[in-house]
Amino acid sequence: MSNSAVEHHEPEWEVSPWPLIISVGILFLLPFSFALYFVYDQPMLSVISLGIGTPLIVVSIIGWVKGSYADIAHHGKEPGYGLGAMPFFILAEAFIFIAFFGAYWVLRLTAPEWPPAGTPHMASTTPILMTIVLVASSFTIHFGEMALAKDDKKGLLFWLIITIVLGSIFFGLSAVEWKHLIHSGFSFDTNLFSTFFFSITGFHGSHVLVGLSAFLCVLFPLLAGRVSHTFVKSVSVYWHFVDIIWFFVVSQIYFW
């Protein structure tokens, strides 16, 4: 379509290759590799598909984040819509968990016996430890945010690294617990409780992982001296949301 008649506008159409590349990456990473492995029994092709998808996504995320920071540097100020969008995003995220918890409550409250046969005794030390770590990380990222409000980039860096470490410890504890349970014969397909235990803690864990990745997208530009106030605030809101969901997980799955 011709744009010769619009010379009085900004002359250039804005472009970014990353959305298209990341979409192709997602196509290979998720549907293709999953279907090749589980439906068509082709583990080798599945790994190849993962190998195509993952670098496409990683490269796109790096390019995208770089582009965003370059935009901020170019325009001098941030439009700051990110924080305004977070409530809508979190609303949608919350409903993923509402669906899983809703299913859990319905099936648990109509079950003839609970816990169903085959459920081992769960040690309560790990979830308590995980709760402490995750709540602490919510505080540390808030301290980081407060440091940034005073334009103290070093303070932000300090608290951000502590938050990333705490988040990784949480994730590690979760992984060790999963490994231990699966090793003791309590796996995805054991019974109804294992179904919900692994899917809900797994979904929560995936959110922790997304949060950690987002922190890395703050960390690397910060090491180069660049920072986006909106992005830090948005990631922080997301992290608090992940923390709040954890209270539901720990109270409904571990201590009920």
Next chain:
Amino acid sequence: MSGKKGFGTTLKEWIFTTDHKRVGILYLIGSFAAFAVAGVIALIIRMELSTPGADITDPNTYNVMLYFHGAAMILGFQIPALTGFLANYLLPLQIGAKDVAFPRLNALSLWLFWMGIVLALLTFVIPNPPDIMWTGYPPYSIVSPGNTAFYTFTVLIMGFASIAGGVNLLTTIIYMRAPGMRWFKLNMFVWCTAAAFIIQLVFVPVLGSAVTMLSFDKYLGTHFFDPSAGGDVLLYQNLFWFYSHPAVYVILLPMLGIMFDVIATFARNRIFNYKVAVLGGVGGIVLMSGEVWVHHLYTSGMPDWIRIGMMVSTILISIPVGICVISMVGTLYRGAIQYKTPMLYAVGFIFLFLIGGLTGIPHAVAALDLHLQDTHFVVAHFHYVMAVSGTFAVIGGTYYLFPKMSGKMCNEGLGKIGFALTFIGSNLTFFTMFLVGLDGMPRRYFDYSHMPELASLHQIITYGAFILGLGVLVTFINWIHALIWGKKAVDNPWGSKSLEWTTTSPPGPGNWAEVPDCTNFDPYAYGED
């Protein structure tokens, strides 16, 4: 077409674009591609059903075609065409924004939607394609040899695209309105799509969770829907319809919105009862959309008190929908109506939507629905209320926006022929389907040798479907013809008062040279000059 730029640059500017207008047009192309393929599949289904017995396909292929037709039409055509193409193209123009809040995220939504289309189209080349309808009910979807994973991921990818689009455009509406653009000066289309996006944000994740559980059950051995281990098959149906009934309103609301704007423009009239339509109609639909889903499960087994409660709420939701239709018809009243092609589609839309809405009432009544459930009557009802109404809204909306998008005018004569064919074809097909359904023809059946007396009616339906297909073909030809040989369009060919017509046709990057001042603006200020 651009004089100085080479083809490579133009191509790069299109596929890497983050501009909301180009993203919208790419949504349009993708959704009409899905529509065309799913439409051809529908014609094959109709050819199979035109006589009793097996004719041109086999039962398994037939199931795969039903899956593809449903999934592609709803997830690949209706939702992206209405909330992707129309909302992306029109909404920032109507609120006076230079672009959406997150242009790159917008492009991501677009390309994820295209990947969803690719996944859906792969149905025809992969071994063991999904054969589980677009509903994917367990236990069949779990025991079937078909590829349930592709179904799950099609829904997840398109769902993520919807959520990202919803977050993006809601943020745009709230933070990027032009100065002076107050809430009650917004076009009906803006209100309607905003409402649709709120519904999407709440309900799409639930569908995502449901189909994820489905694949977990099938491939990881979990027990969500496995009664032998304490799971519940009905849980899936509830989660699925908890999204999929509101999805009807996700489709309906932008449809109403674009038709409101077309009607106001061509009737040269204010929206009748604007505030009542916004608060009572659109707001009422949003508030009630999540409380009616169980009417899809009247025959699935439930206590009577739930049936009666859901029957009441289902009948109640016809009130806000009715308010919107009254506003539409009221806008026509004493208007200076011009029957240009988009307006013909709008009037056709009202007619088809009324038939669809009124035949919904027997379905809401549990006692009648027990008889009608899973017959062709249901098929006819939802094709009237969302399929052909939605198609009319999308085609009418595309005709309406065509001069703005391309800078070219469509041929009115071809447009009217296309309208007549689609209108006659739709009614011939789907009204006859009501009769077949009342006679007891079950839906999803491959063969009806046990009721050969329905063959003549089925033949009429098949003829109707081909007339409908011909109408759509004429419409496509008209658009392609106009793109190449169409007359040049002026900035405001329809004489609309709406903000999108104040910029050039087609608008350049950034939409306006400077942000429009909307202090004295009113999108429906007809009859004042």
